[in-house]
Amino acid sequence: MQCVLAADDVRQIISDLADQILVAPDIAATAPGRLALVGIRRRGEVLAQRVGTILRERTHTDVNVGAIDITMYRDDVMGARPMTIPMGTLMNFRIDDRPVVLFDDVLHTGRSVRAALDSLVDFGRPRFIRLAVLIDRDGREYPIRADFFGRQMTVAPDSRICVHLAPTDPHDAVYLDPHPDTGPRGVCR
Amino acid sequence: MNAPASEPFLWKRPHLLGLEDLSSAELLAILDTARALKEVSTRSIKKVPALRGKVVVNLFFEDSTRTRTSFRLAAQRMSADVIDFSVSTSSVSKGETLSDTARNLEAMGVDAIVIRHRSSGAPHALARMVRCSVINAGDGSHEHPTQGLLDLFTIRETFEPRGKTFSDLHVAIVGDVAHSRVARSNLWALVHLGAKVTLVGPTTLCPDEFARFGVKVSHSLDDVLPAVDVLNILRVQFERIASAAFPSIREYSRFFGLDESRLRRCRPTVLVLHPGPMNRGLEITTAVADGPRSAILQQVSNGLAVRMAVLYLCIGAGSFNAATAPYLEKRLSLSDDEARGPQ
Structure with a gap:
């Protein structure tokens, strides 16, 4: 497993992501306190929380941050494999008619984002949804693109990018695993 | 530089027949799943698509209000189709055996049978007869x-x-x-x-x-x-x-x-x-x-979340061929008496 981005790089990328979101015209035109950030559990949730903290500091307004568990919306939920245990969704605010930024750590096939969009609309009808990711890698299978991204990467199709973010992980880092185990999806070994 | 390993718990059982054989990790996995699913019932759209296209049969040989309704609603919240099988209006009242009833239901392509029976061990016998998941909704004075x-x-x-x-x-x-x-x-x-x-x-x-x-x-x-x-x-x-x-x-x-x-x-x-x-x-x-x-x-209220969790884990694991294959082999080697099962 090779470290491709160290802690300082990741911190800078997260700061840049917050900047990109703040200057986006449709989000800049949003009334204070209306913006909602929603992260896909688990690293997307951490990313949303950390961007949320930066946005609060820079704008001096509150930003709602939620977390969605997409386990029940995946298209491979009933595949030939043992079942993973879901973590649950934490959305203690309404998203109707509000701008929402959806966060994930890595955008790869686009299937997780598709599942997350289906899950989000079960909570209401947002004004619009934008997608922010730390790593935008190649290999898209669905017509989905990121509106905000930290780094774009082109890697071998069977390799895996693993993002580690504090405080869930001991430190920030991005790893490239060229020969991942064929373990449960999304699990870095 | 190596990243730390992360090994999530994985559920592998196609059936829930009792709690006696479950490990503490399996018990906590069901409770964790139920905790995650409890939130679904607080949404304006109280449904997730996880079991879309799956069929759950409620096969109740004893009276029940709470458990039957709860299993039905739980399956519906997970987007499964539900058949409520009533003993009094079925061929069971004409003397059909449990195994024949179950195999006929299975032939219609059901994914899970939720069974309540007055005889202890009936769900265990059923699990040896069918390929689909079997969930015990109460058997005699044995387990619920x-x-x-x-x-x-x-x-x-x-x-x-x-x-x-x-x-x-x-x-x-x-x-x-x-x-x-x-x-x-x-x-x-x-x-x-x-x-x-x-x-x-x-x-x-x-x-x-x-x-x-x-x-x-x-x-x-x-x-x-x-x-x-x-x-x-x-x-x-x-x-x-x-x-x-x-x-x-x-x-x-x-x-x-x-x-x-x-x-x-x-x-x-x-x-x-x-x-x-x-x-x-x-x-x-x-x-x-x-x-x-x-x-x-x-x-x-919590019963609903728990049953959603059990259906999700068992039906999903039930589609895991390596897990169901041994049950199919046992079914094919059952004697006629065993296959008839408790009534």
């Missing part, structure tokens, strides 16, 4: 695993915010332990999770032999009251009691009924559970059942 799980869920939900785990808790199961499948499922699960368990009841309904399962047995509710964190009050099951187990209803109520004066002798944080349906005024008074220490309606 989803009731046990919802009791655990309610206990955990109450005490976890206070920093307590199961191993910190003392649970009393009170009443007709001998005939209660709820008591057995609770007993196994609580012992696996490290809780201290005391069974309380008259000697005729709470035999001392239960002590060999790693629990205490007491015949005095008043002695136990000050020490417990949870009182799980069982229904007196008149339909299963063959001979006079106690002299009179009044005497049972006097020694083992939970009323306000007894509740005052408990810890102020005590949690009162009852699996329902209640014999109000017998094993529990209305003031206690509807009072602030009671979590009886919370149990019903």
Whole structure:
């Protein structure tokens, strides 16, 4: 497993992501306190929380941050494999008619984002949804693109990018695993 | 530079037949899944697509209101299609065997059979006959695993915010332990999770032999009251009691009924559970059942989340070919008598 981005790089990328979101015209035109950030559990949730903290500091307004568990919306939920245990969704605010930024750590096939969009609309009808990711890698299978991204990467199709973010992980880092185990999806070994 | 490994728990069982054989990790996995799914029932759209295209059959050979409705709603919240199979209007009333009924349902492409049967072991026999998932909704006086799980869920939900785990808790199961499948499922699960368990009841309904399962047995509710964190009050099951187990209803109520004066002798944080349906005024008074220490309606709500979790885990795992293959092999090698199963 090779470290491709160290802690300082990741911190800078997260700061840049917050900047990109703040200057986006449709989000800049949003009334204070209306913006909602929603992260896909688990690293997307951490990313949303950390961007949320930066946005609060820079704008001096509150930003709602939620977390969605997409386990029940995946298209491979009933595949030939043992079942993973879901973590649950934490959305203690309404998203109707509000701008929402959806966060994930890595955008790869686009299937997780598709599942997350289906899950989000079960909570209401947002004004619009934008997608922010730390790593935008190649290999898209669905017509989905990121509106905000930290780094774009082109890697071998069977390799895996693993993002580690504090405080869930001991430190920030991005790893490239060229020969991942064929373990449960999304699990870095 | 190596990243730390992360190994999530994976559920592999296609059936839920009882709690006796489950590990503490499996019990906690169901409770964690139920906790994640409880939120679904608070949304404006109370549905997730996880079991879309799956078919669940409710095969109830005994009367039930809560469990049957709860399983039906749980399957619907997970987007499964549900068939409510009624024994009185089916070919069972013409003498069809359990195995024939189950195999015919299976031939229609069902993914899970939720079975309640008066004979202990009927779900286990069924699991050897069919390829689909089998979920025990109560078999005789053997087990009622989803009731046990919802009791655990309610206990955990109450005490976890206070920093307590199961191993910190003392649970009393009170009443007709001998005939209660709820008591057995609770007993196994609580012992696996490290809780201290005391069974309380008259000697005729709470035999001392239960002590060999790693629990205490007491015949005095008043002695136990000050020490417990949870009182799980069982229904007196008149339909299963063959001979006079106690002299009179009044005497049972006097020694083992939970009323306000007894509740005052408990810890102020005590949690009162009852699996329902209640014999109000017998094993529990209305003031206690509807009072602030009671979590009886919370149990019903939690039952929905627990059954959603069980359906999700078992049907998903049931599509895991390596897990179902051994059951198919056993089914094909059953003798005619075995295949007929308990009726």
